[in-house]
Amino acid sequence: MPEIAAETPFAFSGLDRIFHERARLGIVTSLAGQPDGLSFAQLKQLCGLTDGNLNRHLTVLEEARYVTIEKGFDGKRPQTRCRLSELGRGDFGQYLAALESALRHATRAAEGKQAVSDSAPRLRERPA
C-alpha cells in the first residue's frame, strides 16, 4: 500500500467517502472529543440537522460500524446515545491525516503556481 500511495500521491485513497460528507463529518467531529458519546438531541443541536437527516446519517455511520447507538433512559425519558466506536476513531484519524495531506499538497501546488506567475513578467522582460 505505501508503494501505491507513493506512485499515486493525488489518489487520496484515505479520504473515506463515509466521513467525506458535510453532515457526517459534523457528526463524527462532534463525537470525536466525547468518550461517553452524545445524546441524539445534543447531536441534532450541534450539527443543525433535522431528526430525519440525523437518523439517516447515523444509520450510514452505524452500518459502517463507525458509530454505536445505545437506546436507554435518562430518568423516565427514553434517550438515544451515540458514540464513536474504536474502529470509527481509528479510521477517522486516518481520514484526518489524508485530509491534512491533501491540503498540504494544495498549498504547495498553489505556492508553486504563485512562484511561476511571479517569475513570468521577468521572463517576458528578457530580450529575445
Added chain:
Amino acid sequence: MSEVEQAIAQIADIRAQLAASTRFRGYAPEAVGMIGLLSLMIMLMQLVWPARFAESDQQYVMIWGLLMAAGCLLIAAEAILRTRRARDHMAQPMLLSAMRIVVPAAVIAAAVPVAILAYAPKAAWIVPGIWQMLISLVAFASYATMPRRIVWPGAWFLLSGSAGLFLAGAQGGLTPLVVGVPFVAGHFAIAWALSDRGSDREGGVHA
C-alpha cells in the same frame, strides 16, 4: 494565516481531541503486573530483614523511589515500543496526549522526595503517601483514555495514600505493610484494569 492554514490548524485540533478521548493501548498490563511482583518482593524483604532494608524512613523512600523510577522507565519504554509497532496515524498523538498527563506527575514524584531528603529528611515518611495520591491523580486524569475500571485502582491509591499518611503519622514512621500493601495491591489492580480490552470494536446497537 491563509484559509488553508486555518483548515490545517482545525484538523490538528480535531486530531488532538480525538487522541485525548480515544482508548490508549500503549500501557502493557504485563509491565504493570511485573512492577506489582517487584513491589511484593520488596515488601517481603523489608518484613523479613527490617534491619537491612527498612532501617529508616529515608531508606524506604530510596528503595521505593528506585522501584518507582524503574517502573516508570519500563512502562514508558513499553508504551513507546507499542506505539511504534502500531503504525497508526493516531498512535503518536495519543502517546503525546498520555505523556501530557504522566510526565508532570512523574516530575513532581521525583522532585518532592529529593527536596524532602535534602532539606527535611525527618519528613520522609510523607513521601510514599504523596506518591500514591499522585498515581491516583494520574489514574483519574486518564479516565477518558483508559478502561472504565481504572477508577478502582485510582480510588484505592487515593484512599491508601491518605490512610498511609495518617497511619505513618500516628505510628511515628513508615512500616513495610503501610508502604508495601498499597503499592502491591494498587499495581495489580492497574494491571487488571488495563487487561480489559474493551468490546466496542465491532460497533452495533446496544439496546
